[in-house]
Amino acid sequence: MLTGMSQWLTLSRAAHLLGISRVAMQKRIREGELPSFDGMVAVDDLQRSWPELDLDESGSFEKTRAIREDAFARRLRERVLPTQETLAQRLFEQGQELAEAQRTLTRYHALFDSLQARLAVPPPPTAAELGQLLDDGLAQALSVPAPADDIAALDAMLRVMSAHVTVKPSGREFFVEGSETLLKAALRAGLSPNYGCGNGVCGLCKARVVAGETRTVSPSDYRFTEAEKSQNHVLMCSCTALSSDLQLEVLEAAAPEDIPEQRIVAKVRSLDVLSADVMRLHLQTPRSNRLRFLAGQRVTLGVSAGQAEGSDLHGEFPVASCPCDDRNLLFHVSRADRRAASADFSRYLFAGGIKAGDDVSVWGPWGRFVLEEDSARPLVFIAIDEGFAPINSLIEHAIAVDAAESIVLYWASTQPGGQYLPNQCRAWSEALDEFSYQALALDDLSATLAAHSALPQSNVYLAGAAERVPPLAAALLAAGVPPQQLHVEAL
Numbered sequence: 001m002l003t004g005m006s007q008w009l010t011l012s013r014a015a016h017l018l019g020i021s022r023v024a025m026q027k028r029i030r031e032g033e034l035p036s037f038d039g040m041v042a043v044d045d046l047q048r049s050w051p052e053l054d055l056d057e058s059g060s061f062e063k064t065r066a067i068r069e070d071a072f073a074r075r076l077r078e079r080v081l082p083t084q085e086t087l088a089q090r091l092f093e094q095g096q097e098l099a100e101a102q103r104t105l106t107r108y109h110a111l112f113d114s115l116q117a118r119l120a121v122p123p124p125p126t127a128a129e130l131g132q133l134l135d136d137g138l139a140q141a142l143s144v145p146a147p148a149d150d151i152a153a154l155d156a157m158l159r160v161m162s163a164h165v166t167v168k169p170s171g172r173e174f175f176v177e178g179s180e181t182l183l184k185a186a187l188r189a190g191l192s193p194n195y196g197c198g199n200g201v202c203g204l205c206k207a208r209v210v211a212g213e214t215r216t217v218s219p220s221d222y223r224f225t226e227a228e229k230s231q232n233h234v235l236m237c238s239c240t241a242l243s244s245d246l247q248l249e250v251l252e253a254a255a256p257e258d259i260p261e262q263r264i265v266a267k268v269r270s271l272d273v274l275s276a277d278v279m280r281l282h283l284q285t286p287r288s289n290r291l292r293f294l295a296g297q298r299v300t301l302g303v304s305a306g307q308a309e310g311s312d313l314h315g316e317f318p319v320a321s322c323p324c325d326d327r328n329l330l331f332h333v334s335r336a337d338r339r340a341a342s343a344d345f346s347r348y349l350f351a352g353g354i355k356a357g358d359d360v361s362v363w364g365p366w367g368r369f370v371l372e373e374d375s376a377r378p379l380v381f382i383a384i385d386e387g388f389a390p391i392n393s394l395i396e397h398a399i400a401v402d403a404a405e406s407i408v409l410y411w412a413s414t415q416p417g418g419q420y421l422p423n424q425c426r427a428w429s430e431a432l433d434e435f436s437y438q439a440l441a442l443d444d445l446s447a448t449l450a451a452h453s454a455l456p457q458s459n460v461y462l463a464g465a466a467e468r469v470p471p472l473a474a475a476l477l478a479a480g481v482p483p484q485q486l487h488v489e490a491l
């Protein structure tokens with residue numbers, strides 16, 4: 001049972017509030033710096049463990065304040081009924097009052113507990129002693145609010161603004177912002193729920209509401225059976241969370257074999273030159289026909305090359321974007337691609353045969369180069385040249401699901417300066433405390449890996465051209481990386 005003078009929050013809600021990752025919080029718990037009980041942490045302990053934390057910079061607080069300031073300006077302009085922003089401001093104020101009331105209540109509770117404990121110990125207290133105990137306890141219960149109440153007040157407001165969803169049986173969690181659909185919020189958080197059309201037609205995103213309530217936000221044509229209705233089934237693509245805490249039973253993909261083969265036609269949104277030899281192909285899937293895949297997987301792309309070329313062209317490429325990136329599919333296409341399965345497609349693209357607005361067939365997904373999500377080991381990613389594409393997808397996914405305490409990325413290139421997205425890698429290492437990035441020449445990679453003493457305790461993901469990967473994989477195994485922790489993608 002949780003007792004004491006503080007408010008208690010779940011780990012994910014506390015991390016969400018403070019704008020830090022859940023793994024950073026778990027690390028402090030494991031190191032004994034932050035007490036926890038049954039997956040909960042006390043607001044007072046949070047404040048003690050992060051004294052340097054500036055709530056003003058937590059993101060949540062900034063968002064709240066922006067709404068409040070905007071509300072003030074609008075109220076002056078409009079002088080009408082409360083707007084949504086005004087309501088948000090009032091909610092925050094009420095959250096502060098509620099936090100204060102809860103704090104006082106927990107202190108009364110503690111006073112009651114201490115009186116009970118004293119009465120249980122003989123000899124019975126005198127009237128004077130009892131009076132003193134009561135006076136001291138009441139003085140404490142009514143004392144000035146502690147600074148930690150800001151967290152509780154913010155939590156009270158955010159419970160209204162963003163709902164917390166727990167998924168069964170995996171135990172994964174995500175937050176629903178505003179009135180976005182459950183499906184969109186789950187994908188953004190890196191989950192892999194079963195779904196198809198995204199449009200309320202196929203019924204594949206069915207989930208059972210175990211606790212809490214949902215609300216329909218977009219129409220659907222799917223008809224539930226009587227049994228499904230009585231078991232509280234909803235469509236994740238057309239419902240949002242009404243309750244601030246919701247529990248859903250969801251069918252999730254845990255492995256590549258859980259995802260069916262799909263065929264869709266996507267549109268070329270843009271072609272961007274990343275370097276003299278690498279082009280980024282950006283496809284967008286139709287609203288009603290998205291591609292389900294796991295981060296790190298490949299797909300086959302096909303275009304009609306027309307009469308002049310004599311046939312259709314196909315190529316197999318790793319998806320460089322994360323499944324959390326809505327309808328966007330990104331690919332890094334190399335001019336020097338020599339693979340029989342994709343060289344003609346790459347040549348055609350570099351020759352200007354593919355333009356924005358063109359249709360591209362996409363089918364798949366293929367491959368088992370996916371993140372081992374149930375493991376909390378440190379992650380080491382090793383990309384060689386365009387092997388960075390699937391690594392990019394895995395890293396974005398690992399960040400979205402808070403997968404590890406630390407992430408190390410080595411990007412080795414066969415050409416000087418061949419790391420064609422250096423700014424993105426630097427942005428990760430600047431934004432995330434536990435992320436480190438090193439760009440290096442391929443010739444220096446073996447020596448660098450030999451100096452990485454934590455490799456045998458890490459999950460290692462290696463991707464690059466087929467001829468470069470096997471010797472490195474053998475070196476990693478010889479350095480003590482257990483085979484089940486080594487994941488290899490030879491392109």
Ligand code: FES
Pocket residue numbers: 195196197198199200201202203204205206222235236237238
């Ligand atoms: S994904 Fe098809 S109905 Fe929701």
